[in-house]
Amino acid sequence: MATPEHPQENIGQRRVGRGAFLGVVGLGVGTLFAGGAISRATRGITQPVTDSVGLAGVIPSDGWRIYTVAATMPTFDEQSWRLTIDGLVRTPLSLSLADLRDLPRVDQVSSFYCVTGWVVKNVKWAGVRIDDVLKAAGPQAAGTALTFTSSERPYVDSLTLKQARLPDVLLAYEQDGKPVPRVHGAPLRLVIPEMYGYKSVKWVERITVTPEAEVGYWEVRGYDRDAWVGKSNGYES
Numbered sequence: 391m392a393t394p395e396h397p398q399e400n401i402g403q404r405r406v407g408r409g410a411f412l413g414v415v416g417l418g419v420g421t422l423f424a425g426g427a428i429s430r431a432t433r434g435i436t437q438p439v440t441d442s443v444g445l446a447g448v449i450p451s452d453g454w455r456i457y458t459v460a461a462t463m464p465t466f467d468e469q470s471w472r473l474t475i476d477g478l479v480r481t482p483l484s485l486s487l488a489d490l491r492d493l494p495r496v497d498q499v500s501s502f503y504c505v506t507g508w509v510v511k512n513v514k515w516a517g518v519r520i521d522d523v524l525k526a527a528g529p530q531a532a533g534t535a536l537t538f539t540s541s542e543r544p545y546v547d548s549l550t551l552k553q554a555r556l557p558d559v560l561l562a563y564e565q566d567g568k569p570v571p572r573v574h575g576a577p578l579r580l581v582i583p584e585m586y587g588y589k590s591v592k593w594v595e596r597i598t599v600t601p602e603a604e605v606g607y608w609e610v611r612g613y614d615r616d617a618w619v620g621k622s623n624g625y626e627s
C-alpha cells in the first residue's frame with residue numbers, strides 16, 4: 391500500500407475533532423539504548439491513542455504503514471550507493487555503506503509515531519549518529535541546520551543541528567535486526583523518535599549543512615516544522 395496518507399484535510403480534521411476522537415495518555419516518548427536502558431518517558435508529553443482514532447482495522451499487524459510520495463520506490467546498488475555530505479562543510483564527503491558501517495555503531499529501541507495517529511512501539515534500530523557522520527566533513531560555523539534529501543523525489547526534510555544532536559537521533563541502516571527494507575527506506579533512513587514520522591526521511595542520499603532549516607515536504611503542506619510528538623499540529627496540551 392503505497393498510497394500517500396497525509397492529505398491536508400487530515401490536519402483540519404484533527405484540529406476540529408480531536409476532543410471527540412483522540413484519547414491522550416501520559417506515556418511520553420521513550421528510547422531504550424542498548425548497553426544501559428535509559429527511559430525518557432517522564433516528560434509529560436501526551437500521545438494520541440491509536441485505537442481511539444479507529445485505525446486498528448487497517449494497520450498491518452506490525453503497525454507500519456508504508457508511505458511514499460512518488461509512484462515508485464527507489465532501489466539502490468550496494469556497491470555504487472553513496473551518501474553525500476555537502477553544503478557548509480570544509481570537506482564534502484561521499485560515503486559508501488562500508489564507510490558508514492566503519493563508524494561507531496549505535497543500537498537503540500524507540501517508538502515511531504505518525505502524525506496521523508498510528509504508532510509502532512519498540513522498533514529496534516541500528517545505525518550511526520549524525521555527528522559521527524558530520525565530523526569528517528567539518529561543518530562550518532555558519533551551518534546551523536541539516537537538509538536530508540531522499541532519493542525519492544521530491545521528499546526532503548530538515549532538522550536544526552541541535553535537534554539532530556538529540557541523543558536518540560540516528561541514521562539507521564538496520565531495522566529489527568536486518569538491513570532496513572526497501573519499503574522503509576533502504577539502505578539508510580533518518581530516525582528521530584521525538585518527532586512525528588514525517589521528519590524521518592526514508593532513502594536518505596544527501597545531507598546538506600545549511601544556514602537555516604529548510605521547509606520540508608509535509609511542512610510546505612501545512613504540518614509543523616518542529617514535529618514534536620504530542621506538541622505539534624494540534625496536540626499541544
Ligand SMILES: Nc1nc2c(c(=O)[nH]1)N[C@H]1C(S)=C(S)[C@@H](COP(=O)(O)O)O[C@H]1N2
Pocket residue numbers: 396454455456457458459503504505540542545573574575586587588589590591592593
Ligand atoms: N522518502 C520518504 N520518506 C518518508 C515519507 C515518504 O513518503 N517518503 N513519509 C514519512 C512519513 S509521513 C512517515 S509517518 C514515515 C513512515 O515510515 P514507513 O513508510 O517506513 O512506515 O516515513 C516518513 N518518511
Ligand SMILES: [Mo]
Pocket residue numbers: 396457503504505506586587588
Ligand atoms: Mo506520517
